[in-house]
Amino acid sequence: MNVKNFKLTRKSKECAARAGILKTARGEIETPVFMPVGTQGTVKSVSNRELEEAGARIILSNSYHLYLRPGTEIIEQAGGINRFIGWKRPMLTDSGGFQIFSLQTLRRIRDEGVEFQSHIDGSKHFFTPEKSVEVQKKIGADIIMCFDECAPYPCTKEYAARSVDLSVKWAQRCRQAMEKPGPSYGKGQLLFGIVQGSVYLDLRKESLERTVDIGFPGYAIGGLSVGEPKDEMISVLDAVSPLMPEDKPRYLMGVGMPEDLWDAVERGMDMFDCVLPTRNGRNGQAFASCGKVNIKNAEYVRDFGPLDPECDCPVCRGYSRAYINHLFRSQELLALRLLSLHNIYFLIRLLEIIRKSIETDTFISSKKAFLSKYAKDET
Amino acid sequence: MNVKNFKLTRKSKECAARAGILKTARGEIETPVFMPVGTQGTVKSVSNRELEEAGARIILSNSYHLYLRPGTEIIEQAGGINRFIGWKRPMLTDSGGFQIFSLQTLRRIRDEGVEFQSHIDGSKHFFTPEKSVEVQKKIGADIIMCFDECAPYPCTKEYAARSVDLSVKWAQRCRQAMEKPGPSYGKGQLLFGIVQGSVYLDLRKESLERTVDIGFPGYAIGGLSVGEPKDEMISVLDAVSPLMPEDKPRYLMGVGMPEDLWDAVERGMDMFDCVLPTRNGRNGQAFASCGKVNIKNAEYVRDFGPLDPECDCPVCRGYSRAYINHLFRSQELLALRLLSLHNIYFLIRLLEIIRKSIETDTFISSKKAFLSKYAKDET
Numbered sequence: 001m002n003v004k005n006f007k008l009t010r011k012s013k014e015c016a017a018r019a020g021i022l023k024t025a026r027g028e029i030e031t032p033v034f035m036p037v038g039t040q041g042t043v044k045s046v047s048n049r050e051l052e053e054a055g056a057r058i059i060l061s062n063s064y065h066l067y068l069r070p071g072t073e074i075i076e077q078a079g080g081i082n083r084f085i086g087w088k089r090p091m092l093t094d095s096g097g098f099q100i101f102s103l104q105t106l107r108r109i110r111d112e113g114v115e116f117q118s119h120i121d122g123s124k125h126f127f128t129p130e131k132s133v134e135v136q137k138k139i140g141a142d143i144i145m146c147f148d149e150c151a152p153y154p155c156t157k158e159y160a161a162r163s164v165d166l167s168v169k170w171a172q173r174c175r176q177a178m179e180k181p182g183p184s185y186g187k188g189q190l191l192f193g194i195v196q197g198s199v200y201l202d203l204r205k206e207s208l209e210r211t212v213d214i215g216f217p218g219y220a221i222g223g224l225s226v227g228e229p230k231d232e233m234i235s236v237l238d239a240v241s242p243l244m245p246e247d248k249p250r251y252l253m254g255v256g257m258p259e260d261l262w263d264a265v266e267r268g269m270d271m272f273d274c275v276l277p278t279r280n281g282r283n284g285q286a287f288a289s290c291g292k293v294n295i296k297n298a299e300y301v302r303d304f305g306p307l308d309p310e311c312d313c314p315v316c317r318g319y320s321r322a323y324i325n326h327l328f329r330s331q332e333l334l335a336l337r338l339l340s341l342h343n344i345y346f347l348i349r350l351l352e353i354i355r356k357s358i359e360t361d362t363f364i365s366s367k368k369a370f371l372s373k374y375a376k377d378e379t
Numbered sequence: 380m381n382v383k384n385f386k387l388t389r390k391s392k393e394c395a396a397r398a399g400i401l402k403t404a405r406g407e408i409e410t411p412v413f414m415p416v417g418t419q420g421t422v423k424s425v426s427n428r429e430l431e432e433a434g435a436r437i438i439l440s441n442s443y444h445l446y447l448r449p450g451t452e453i454i455e456q457a458g459g460i461n462r463f464i465g466w467k468r469p470m471l472t473d474s475g476g477f478q479i480f481s482l483q484t485l486r487r488i489r490d491e492g493v494e495f496q497s498h499i500d501g502s503k504h505f506f507t508p509e510k511s512v513e514v515q516k517k518i519g520a521d522i523i524m525c526f527d528e529c530a531p532y533p534c535t536k537e538y539a540a541r542s543v544d545l546s547v548k549w550a551q552r553c554r555q556a557m558e559k560p561g562p563s564y565g566k567g568q569l570l571f572g573i574v575q576g577s578v579y580l581d582l583r584k585e586s587l588e589r590t591v592d593i594g595f596p597g598y599a600i601g602g603l604s605v606g607e608p609k610d611e612m613i614s615v616l617d618a619v620s621p622l623m624p625e626d627k628p629r630y631l632m633g634v635g636m637p638e639d640l641w642d643a644v645e646r647g648m649d650m651f652d653c654v655l656p657t658r659n660g661r662n663g664q665a666f667a668s669c670g671k672v673n674i675k676n677a678e679y680v681r682d683f684g685p686l687d688p689e690c691d692c693p694v695c696r697g698y699s700r701a702y703i704n705h706l707f708r709s710q711e712l713l714a715l716r717l718l719s720l721h722n723i724y725f726l727i728r729l730l731e732i733i734r735k736s737i738e739t740d741t742f743i744s745s746k747k748a749f750l751s752k753y754a755k756d757e758t
Contacts, residue, residue, distance in 0.1 A: 041705065045712035048697060070680070070705045078683055078701060086697045301449070304457055318427060318465045322457060326420065326449045333424035333715060 005190060005217050006249045012358045016241065016268035019358045022218075022249050024142035025188035026082065026090045029057045031249060031270040032354055034256065034347040035092060036277065040065045041085045044278045045337045046344060048087050054313065054345040055352065057089060058142070060273050063135050064096035068118050068125075072138040080140030080185035091141035092273075094253075095132045095174075098150045098222070109149065111166065129173035137182030137189065145220065146174040148194045153227045160198040167196045168210040175214050192218040192251060199232045201239040208240055219244055220251035221269070225260075233260070237267040244268070258287060258350055258374060262367045265354050272351070277343030282336045284328050287346040291374050293321070295339065300325040313345035384569060384596050385628045391737045395620060395647035398737045401597075401628050403521035404567035405461065405469040408436045410628060410649040411733055413635065413726045414471060415656065419444045420464045423657045424716045425723060427466050433692065433724040434731065436468060437521070439652050442514050443475035447497050447504075451517040459519030459564035470520035471652075473632075474511045474553075477529045477601070488528065490545065508552035516561030516568065524599065525553040527573045532605045539577040546575045547589040554593050571597040571630060578611045580618040587619055598623055599630035600648070604639075612639070616646040623647070637666060637729055637753060641746045644733050651730070656722030661715045663707050666725040670753050672700070674718065679704040692724035 010019040022029040036043045036051060039062045043051060051059060061081060066072070070084075078084035081091055100107060100116045107116040113128030132147035148167040151160050171193050178191050193216035197203030211219065221240060224233045237252070244250050249270045255261065256274020264272065277287070284296040288308035293300070295307070306316035307324065315324075315338045327335035350370075357366035389398040401408040415422045415430060418441045422430060430438060440460060445451070449463075457463035460470055479486060479495045486495040492507030506514075511526035527546035530539050550572050557570050572595035576582030590598065600619060603612045616631070623629050628649045634640065635653020643651065656666070663675040667687035672679075674686070685695035686703065694703075694717045706714035729749075736745035 040709045040711055041702070042709075042711050042713045045716070047713065047716070049693065065709075069709055070701070074681060074701065074705075077681055078699070084699075084705075085702055086699070302453060302456055314428065320457070320463070320465070322449070322453060323420070323464055326453075326463075330419045330421075330444075330448055332419055332421050333712065334421045334426065336712060337424070337426070337716070 006247060008247065010359050012363050013361050014364045015266045017265045017354075017358045017363050018268060018270065019355050020249065020270060022270075024058075024090045024190065026088070026142050027057070029090060030355060032261075032265045032351050032358075033057055033271055034261070034351045035060050035271065035273040036344050036348075037273050037275045038085070039275070040069070041081065043340075043344070044282065045333075045340045046278070048085070050314075050341055051087075051344070052089070054341065055348045056344065058092060059087060059089070060092045060094065061139070061141065062096070062099060063093045063132060063139060064099035066093070066139055067096065067135050068120055072135055075140070076138050076183060080183065082140065083185070090143070092143040093136050093139050093141040093145065095136065095145040095147040096127055097132070097145075097148045098253075100127060101150050101152075109166075111169070114149075129170040130177045133174050133177035133191070134180070134182070137180075137186050140183060140186035141189070143190045143192060143218070145192050146171045146194050146216075148196055148222060150223050150226070151196060151198050153198065153223075155198055157200050157203070160196075160200050160203050164197050164203050164207045167194065168207065168214075171211055171216075172214050175216070190217045192216055192220050194220045194222040194253070195240060196223045198223060199228055199236060201235065204236055204240050205243060208243055212245060216248070218249040218251060220253050220271075222253045224252065225254040225274075230260075234263060234267075237264060237269065241268040256347060258347070259371060261347070261350060262354065262370065265358075266363065266367065274347075277347050278340040281339035281341075281343045284335075284339065286339050287343050289373055295321060295324050296328045297325075307339075307342055308346070311342065311346065311349075313342050313349075315339075315342040315345070385626060387626065389738050391742050392740050393743045394645045396644045396733075396737045396742050397647060397649065398734050399628065399649060401649075403437075403469045403569065405467070405521050406436070408469060409734060411640075411644045411730050411737075412436055412650055413640070413730045414439050414650065414652040415723050415727075416652050416654045417464070418654070419448070420460065422719075422723070423661065424712075424719045425657070427464070429693075429720055430466075430723070431468070433720065434727045435723065437471060438466065438468070439471045439473065440518070440520065441475070441478060442472045442511060442518060443478035445472070445518055446475065446514050447499055451514055454519070455517050455562060459562065461519065462564070469522070471522040472515050472518050472520040472524065474515065474524040474526040475506060476511070476524075476527045477632075479506060480529045480531070488545075490548070493528075508549040509556040512553050512556035512570070513559070513561070516559075516565050519562060519565035520568070522569045522571060522597070524571050525550045525573050525595075527575055527601060529602050529605070530575060530577050532577065532602075532607045534577055536579050536582070539575075539579050539582050543576050543582050543586045546573065547586065547593075550590055551593050554595070569596045571595055571599050571628075573599045573601040573632070574619060575602045577602060578607055578615060580614065583615055583619050584622060587622055591624060595627070597628040597630060599632050599650075601632045603631065604633040604653075609639075613642060613646075616643060616648065620647040635726060637726070638750060640726070640729060641733065641749065644737075645742065645746065653726075656726050657719040660718035660720075660722045663714075663718065665718050666722050668752055674700060674703050675707045676704075686718075686721055687725070690721065690725065690728075692721050692728075694718075694721040694724070
C-alpha cells in the first residue's frame with residue numbers, strides 16, 4: 001500500500017469533479033467509474049464478455065454471499081474469485097457488513113464482531129473485522145472494504161455516534177489484519193476505509209478524520225442511499241467530500257441513479273456501484289437519454305424503435321421496444337438480459353461522458369444538457 | 380415453389396444418410412441441420428448473436444404462440460417475424476397444429492378445423508388450414524408447415540386412420556391457401572407437407588403417398604418423439620424414409636437427442652428441431668462428448684474443468700463446471716443461459732460432424748465412435 005495507486009489526471013475548473021486513474025493488481029481503472037454489482041459472483045443475467053464489451057473496468061462481489069455460498073474454500077481452490085468466475089479485470093468485494101446489518105434474521109452486535117444467521121439455511125456465523133479481511137483475502141479481489149456497521153436510516157444521533165466509534169475501531173483492526181499473509185493471488189489488495197455517521201454531519205466529519213488517521217489507500221462513504229431524502233445525501237457529500245484526502249480515490253457506496261451520479265461527481269466522488277441497472281432491468285425499467293422507459297407499458301407494444309435512440313449498445317442496435325415488450329409479456333428470460341445489459345451499458349457510458357466533460361471543462365453544461373432531457377418525460 | 384430449393388451434394392456410400400443444401404428466401408442451409416426452437420420468437424435465454432456465433436443457420440418459431448401473443452397484426456407492422464425479433468437468417472414456423480392438439484383446454488375437432496381456448500386468457504379461437512396458412516404468411520417465415528392433426532400416443536388404428544385422412548385433406552387446403560397473396564416480406568415461402576399415421580406403418584405409407592401426390596417442396600415426419608418407444612420411431616423411419624422423394628428435404632419434427640439424430644440421419648433424414656437443448660439446459664443438464672452432465676450434482680462443486688473438455692463453445696472456454704454449479708445453486712439467471720447456449724452449440728456442432736462424416740464416407744465409424752464415448756458414463 002506504499003505504492004501510489006491513484007493519480008489525479010484532471011481537476012475540473014468548474015466544480016470539485018475530478019478525473020483520475022486507479023491502479024490495481026489486475027489493471028487500471030479510469031475514474032469516475034461505475035462498477036456493476038455481481039452479488040453472488042455474477043452480474044445478474046449478464047455474461048463476462050458482455051460486461052467487457054460494455055466497457056466495465058471493474059465489478060463488485062459480495063463477501064457475505066460468497067462466504068456462505070460457494071464458500072471461501074472452493075474459491076481458494078479455484079485460485080481466487082477472478083478465476084472462479086472467469087472475470088479477468090479488477091474486482092472489488094464489500095466486507096459483508098452491509099448485508100449482515102440488513103438481515104432480518106437474528107443478529108447480535110458486540111464490540112468483538114457480529115453474530116448472524118445465514119439467509120440460506122439459518123446456520124449461525126460470527127464475523128469480526130479480522131474474519132472479514134481473512135474472507136476477503138481468500139476471495140482475492142483487487143479492492144476490499146473494511147468491515148463496518150452500516151447504521152439504519154433513520155437512527156438517533158446516539159446510535160450513529162456509537163456506530164461510528166465501533167466502525168472506526170473495526171477499521172483499525174481490519175488495517176492490522178491486512179498484515180497477515182493471504183493467498184498469493186490476492187497480492188496487492190487495496191483495503192478501503194469507510195466513512196459512516198448517518199446524516200449527522202459532525203459525526204461524518206469525526207468518522208472521516210479518525211478513518212484517515214488510520215490510513216487507507218482509498219476511502220468510501222457508506223450508509224447513504226439507504227432511504228434518506230436526497231438532500232440529506234447531498235448535505236453529507238457537501239460536508240465530507242471537501243475534507244477527504246485529495247490524492248486518494250473516493251467511493252460513494254450504493255449510488256447509481258443517473259442524476260445522483262452527476263451530483264456526486266460534481267462533489268468530488270470517483271467510484272460508484274449500484275444494483276439498480278440490473279434490478280430495475282429485471283423489473284422492466286430501462287434508463288434512456290430521454291428518461292426512464294417502463295418497457296412493459298402498453299405504449300411500447302407497437303414501438304419498433306430502440307430502447308434509447310441515442311444508445312449504441314448491442315440491445316439498442318439489435319432489438320426493438322415492441323419486441324422487448326413482447327418478451328416481458330411472454331415472461332421470456334431474454335427480456336431480463338436485454339434490459340440489464342442496456343442499463344449497465346447506459347451507466348458505464350454515462351460515467352465516460354461525465355469523465356470527458358471533466359477533461360474538457362464542460363461538466364456543468366453537460367450535466368444540464370443531460371438532466372434537461374433525462375428528466376423531461378420521466379415516467 | 381417451381382424453383383429447385385434443395386440440392387443433394389452427397390449421398391453416403393454406407394447408409395441412407397445424405398448431405399444437401401436447402402435454399403430459402405433468407406439464405407442457404409446446409410443439411411443435415413439442427414434447428415433451435417424459439418417458441419415465442421426467442422430461443423429461450425439465448426441472444427440472436429449467440430445463435431449466429433453458434434452456427435445456427437435457421438431457427439423455429441411457433442405459429443400458435445405468436446398468433447396469440449403478440450398477434451399477427453404487430454408482427455405484420457414490424458415487417459415480419461425476422462424483423463420483429465431481429466433475426467436475419469432463415470426461420471421456420473410450425474402450423475400451430477401440434478400445440479393446439481396438445482392443449483389441455485377445451486378443443487373440438489371438425490372437418491372444417493379446430494376450436495381451441497388460449498392457454499393465456501382462455502379466449503376461444505378457430506383454426507382452419509386456411510387460417511393457419513394465413514397466419515404463417517403474416518408471420519413470414521421462410522419455411523412454413525401444413526396444418527395437421529398430430530395424433531396422441533398411444534392411439535387406436537381407427538383414430539390414426541381418421542387422423543391421417545383429415546390431415547391429408549387439410550394439407551390439400553393448405554396447398555390451395557398458398558395461392559392467396561400475403562405480405563411481401565413472406566415472398567418465396569416454402570410450405571412443407573407432414574406425414575402422420577402414428578406407429579402404424581401402412582397408415583404412414585398411405586399418409587406419405589397422398590401428401591406427396593399433393594406436392595410440396597419438402598416433407599416432414601410428424602407425430603414421433605411423442606412418448607412412443609424408441610424402436611417404434613426407428614420402425615417408422617425405416618418404413619417411410621426410403622419412400623420419401625429423394626430430391627426434397629426431409630424434416631423429422633421434434634427429434635433432438637444426440638443418439639436419435641445419428642439414427643435419423645442414417646435413415647435419410649435432413650432436418651431436426653427440439654426444445655431439449657434449452658429445456659434440459661434450464662434444468663441443469665448439459666450434453667457433453669462423454670455423456671450427459673447434470674451440473675447441479677455435488678460431484679461438480681469442485682470441478683474446475685469445462686462442461687465438455689472437447690467443446691470449444693464460449694461457455695466451455697469461459698466458465699467451469701464448479702462455477703456453473705454455483706450459479707445453479709444460487710439460482711442465478713446466468714446458469715440458464717450458459718447451459719442453453721452450450722447445448723445448442725453442442726447439437727449444431729454434432730450435425731456439422733455428422734455432415735462431415737457423410738462427405739468423407741465415415742458415417743458408420745463416426746457414429747460408433749461418438750456413441751461409445753457418449754453412452755459410456757451417461758448419468
